[in-house]
Amino acid sequence: MLYTLTEKPNTMDFENAKAQMRKGVLEFCILSILSKNDAYATDILNTLKKSELIVVEGTLYPLLSRQKNAGLLSYRWEESTQGPPRKYYALTDKGKEALHELESSWKELIEAVDSIIHSN
Amino acid sequence: MKKTFSVNLGNRVYNIDDDAYMRLKEYLDRIESYFSDEKEREDIINDIEMRLSELFSERLTASRQVITLADVDDSIRIMGDPSEIGGVKGKSETFKSHERYGGRRRLYRDPDNRVFGGVCGGLGAYLDVDPVIIRIILVVLFFAFGVGLLVYLIMWIVVPEAKTTAQKLEMRGDPVNASNIGNFFREEFDSVKNSFKRKK
Numbered sequence: 001m002l003y004t005l006t007e008k009p010n011t012m013d014f015e016n017a018k019a020q021m022r023k024g025v026l027e028f029c030i031l032s033i034l035s036k037n038d039a040y041a042t043d044i045l046n047t048l049k050k051s052e053l054i055v056v057e058g059t060l061y062p063l064l065s066r067q068k069n070a071g072l073l074s075y076r077w078e079e080s081t082q083g084p085p086r087k088y089y090a091l092t093d094k095g096k097e098a099l100h101e102l103e104s105s106w107k108e109l110i111e112a113v114d115s116i117i118h119s120n
Numbered sequence: 121m122k123k124t125f126s127v128n129l130g131n132r133v134y135n136i137d138d139d140a141y142m143r144l145k146e147y148l149d150r151i152e153s154y155f156s157d158e159k160e161r162e163d164i165i166n167d168i169e170m171r172l173s174e175l176f177s178e179r180l181t182a183s184r185q186v187i188t189l190a191d192v193d194d195s196i197r198i199m200g201d202p203s204e205i206g207g208v209k210g211k212s213e214t215f216k217s218h219e220r221y222g223g224r225r226r227l228y229r230d231p232d233n234r235v236f237g238g239v240c241g242g243l244g245a246y247l248d249v250d251p252v253i254i255r256i257i258l259v260v261l262f263f264a265f266g267v268g269l270l271v272y273l274i275m276w277i278v279v280p281e282a283k284t285t286a287q288k289l290e291m292r293g294d295p296v297n298a299s300n301i302g303n304f305f306r307e308e309f310d311s312v313k314n315s316f317k318r319k320k
Contacts, residue, residue, distance in 0.1 A: 041167055042174060056200025058168060062155070065163040083177060084131035087167070 022053075027063055028106060029053060031072065031091065031099040040078075040086040064089065072098050123284060124186055130166075130173030134180075136187040139289055143192045144172075147202075154202045168199065175199075225293035228282035229275075237276035245291050278312065 026048070033039060033047050041060060048054040067073045072095035077085045091099065123138045136144070151168060155161035175195045176187055199205070225246060233241030233251055240258065244251030262268030282291045 041171060045171075056204050057171065057198055058151075058200040058202075058205035061164045061167040061171075062160070062205060064167065065160045068163065069159065083174070084170075087170070 023059075023063070026053060026059070027067065028099075028102045030060070030063060030067065031095055031102065034073065034089055034091045035096065035099055038088045038090040040088050042086075044089070067095070071095075129176065130170035132173050132177065134173075134176055134187050135185060136192075137189060138284060140187055140189040140192045142289060143189060143196070147192075147196050151202045151205065154206045164205075168205075172199065226287075226290045227279055228287055228291040229279050230288075230291060231281055231283070232288075236272070238281065239272055239275045239279060242279060242282070242291060243275075 029048060030044060033044055037043075039047075041064065044064075045054065045057055045060055048060070049057075054060065064073065068075065068089070071092060073089050074092050075087050075089045078088050080086045124135045125138060125141045126133055126135050127141065127144075148165065148169070152161060152165055155164060172195055175198060176191060179191050179194075180187070227246045228242045229238035230241030230245055230251075231238050233244070235255065240251045240254040243249075243254050247254075258268045258272060260268070261271070280287075282288045
């Protein structure tokens with residue numbers, strides 16, 4: 001039947017949507033973590049891993065680099081008691097603004113999605 | 121016994137086995153090829169090297185001073201494949217087609233799998249065929265046309281033996297496809313030509 005053929009779910013697109021969603025949420029969480037304290041990459045990783053938001057560590061670095069290049073983050077080198085100096089990231093003013101915007105759109109999204117899911 | 125290299129990773133020095141070094145270098149190269157923007161790539165590679173360095177240092181103790189292949193593999197698993205790191209920017213597909221895992225496969229004589237010089241063992245590893253089949257073909261060629269022995273002797277002389285672990289990895293590296301074979305013979309031809317020139 002032609003109908004069932006077109007209804008066949010496309011798993012690739014679904015994976016892509018999930019990955020996009022996770023990436024958006026990750027960017028939001030990175031800003032949120034840095035709004036509390038300046039942190040170096042491994043601190044951020046540990047927080048994200050504790051809440052099982054991140055599967056492989058490598059995912060973090062392109063996001064940090066992109067946010068830094070977009071002017072949301074700045075970094076400085078700090079001496080460490082264990083090993084070489086660490087790269088500490090901090091929110092810039094632009095980053096704080098972006099975080100506020102993301103926070104409010106996150107709340108809107110949750111309410112909107114909730115109202116749709118629970119209306120059935 | 122294994123050969124080791126010393127590498128500077130994230131401003132720390134590590135002694136690393138040669139097979140582990142190959143794997144690590146190949147991994148970092150693959151990440152590098154994933155990001156086209158130069159500024160972004162430099163940041164990412166630096167950060168990842170720093171983190172790998174941290175992961176390595178956690179694994180070393182006073183009685184364990186060398187980074188092994190298992191250490192590198194575990195760390196790569198924690199860090200993730202370049203396709204996962206790169207996310208869904210769409211670049212992943214275009215890069216996958218001409219980028220292969222494990223580096224290029226090379227033809228060596230296999231000292232661990234040999235009757236005389238390891239030519240058939242090496243050819244078997246190169247072509248993903250059981251060496252026994254190649255030996256049978258060679259014997260048939262010898263009786264049918266008398267060329268089998270000559271081919272074998274020439275290959276014994278020309279093809280290098282896989283001595284180090286790294287070379288053995290290379291021997292079993294990538295699956296061979298038509299374009300690889302073409303490249304392989306072109307490069308081998310060039311290197312033979314050059315070695316003749318040097319001898320003159």
